[in-house]
Amino acid sequence: MKKQTIEEVRAFNRIYTVFMGILNKSYLKSNFSLIEVRVMHAANNKDGIMPSEIVALLNIDKSYLSRIVASLEKRNIIIKTKSPKDGRSVRISITEFGQKEFEKLNQASNVQIEGLLSTLNERDCEQLIKSMSEIRMILEKK
Amino acid sequence: MKKQTIEEVRAFNRIYTVFMGILNKSYLKSNFSLIEVRVMHAANNKDGIMPSEIVALLNIDKSYLSRIVASLEKRNIIIKTKSPKDGRSVRISITEFGQKEFEKLNQASNVQIEGLLSTLNERDCEQLIKSMSEIRMILEKK
DNA sequence: AATAAATAGTTGACAATGTCAACTAAAATT
DNA sequence: AATTTTAGTTGACATTGTCAACTATTTATT
Numbered sequence: 144m145k146k147q148t149i150e151e152v153r154a155f156n157r158i159y160t161v162f163m164g165i166l167n168k169s170y171l172k173s174n175f176s177l178i179e180v181r182v183m184h185a186a187n188n189k190d191g192i193m194p195s196e197i198v199a200l201l202n203i204d205k206s207y208l209s210r211i212v213a214s215l216e217k218r219n220i221i222i223k224t225k226s227p228k229d230g231r232s233v234r235i236s237i238t239e240f241g242q243k244e245f246e247k248l249n250q251a252s253n254v255q256i257e258g259l260l261s262t263l264n265e266r267d268c269e270q271l272i273k274s275m276s277e278i279r280m281i282l283e284k285k
Numbered sequence: 286m287k288k289q290t291i292e293e294v295r296a297f298n299r300i301y302t303v304f305m306g307i308l309n310k311s312y313l314k315s316n317f318s319l320i321e322v323r324v325m326h327a328a329n330n331k332d333g334i335m336p337s338e339i340v341a342l343l344n345i346d347k348s349y350l351s352r353i354v355a356s357l358e359k360r361n362i363i364i365k366t367k368s369p370k371d372g373r374s375v376r377i378s379i380t381e382f383g384q385k386e387f388e389k390l391n392q393a394s395n396v397q398i399e400g401l402l403s404t405l406n407e408r409d410c411e412q413l414i415k416s417m418s419e420i421r422m423i424l425e426k427k
Numbered sequence: 428a429a430t431a432a433a434t435a436g437t438t439g440a441c442a443a444t445g446t447c448a449a450c451t452a453a454a455a456t457t
Numbered sequence: 458a459a460t461t462t463t464a465g466t467t468g469a470c471a472t473t474g475t476c477a478a479c480t481a482t483t484t485a486t487t
Contacts, residue, residue: 155417274416
């Protein structure tokens with residue numbers, strides 16, 4: 144593999160993480176961290192999702208997820224129920240309140256992204272989206 | 286702006302952060318965090334860089350950077366000297382040892398990226414790099 | 428020049444985040 | 458039935474990150 148290829152990925156990462164503010168801990172100054180938002184997203188996407196699925200999805204430590212889930216439950220964002228099929232396992236659902244909070248976060252995220260994109264001219268913006276969708280398609284294939 | 290446009294950025298972010306393992310704290314199981322590596326990168330790139338520059342570059346809290354710098358200095362990765370021009374300010378340089386450590390991290394990062402890319406076929410890989418470079422060019426213009 | 432305001436970075440005091448290994452309970456395997 | 462594996466939780470920390478207050482210049486204002 145060409146060195147140039149790898150170098151491009153690295154250069155991209157450096158730019159992109161700053162662009163998206165990923166280095167900053169709290170997500171859009173909300174009361175949620177990036178990971179918490181991802182967990183909410185997962186629960187919103189698939190009702191009754193299991194912790195083990197989220198662990199695989201986000202590639203994080205299970206003990207860490209366990210605490211995140213506990214914290215979200217305490218804040219009434221999600222609820223846990225015992226799995227009927229597997230006594231060891233657990234089903235996670237987002238609450239109505241959780242959905243509303245999640246929607247708010249999405250709005251905030253949209254505003255932020257809109258702000259970033261608005262600094263681009265139309266051509267660049269279109270090209271950006273096209274390139275992102277290409278990358279995403281390639282990565283999603285895996 | 287089209288909703289679709291924003292949605293693509295969001296979808297991209299979700300995929301990409303997982304792909305790059307950005308959600309995981311420690312950088313490639315090294316003794317350094319992602320931000321520390323970025324600071325090393327900054328010092329390696331520009332000898333005598335000032336903390337305020339890094340704060341602007343990475344968009345992080347100055348007190349936080351101050352501690353990161355102190356920690357890196359203690360570990361002999363960088364050294365601080367007083368700025369000759371401005372008595373309030375400080376110059377940061379990477380040490381020889383720091384350069385070596387940084388090089389090691391780069392190697393590890395290359396290996397990781399190579400691993401990720403090796404799961405793609407040649408066409409996809411080329412397309413991925415092309416798209417990344419397009420995004421990067423657009424974002425760097427700003 | 429004297430005073431006030433702004434800037435660069437540090438520190439105190441926490442709060443939040445993240446990790447690792449050990450543990451419990453329930454399945455699955457032998 | 459005994460053993461192993463799996464799902465998730467908990468203890469015990471270590472690290473990371475935030476906010477406001479503070480010191481020491483430097484710059485701007487009168």
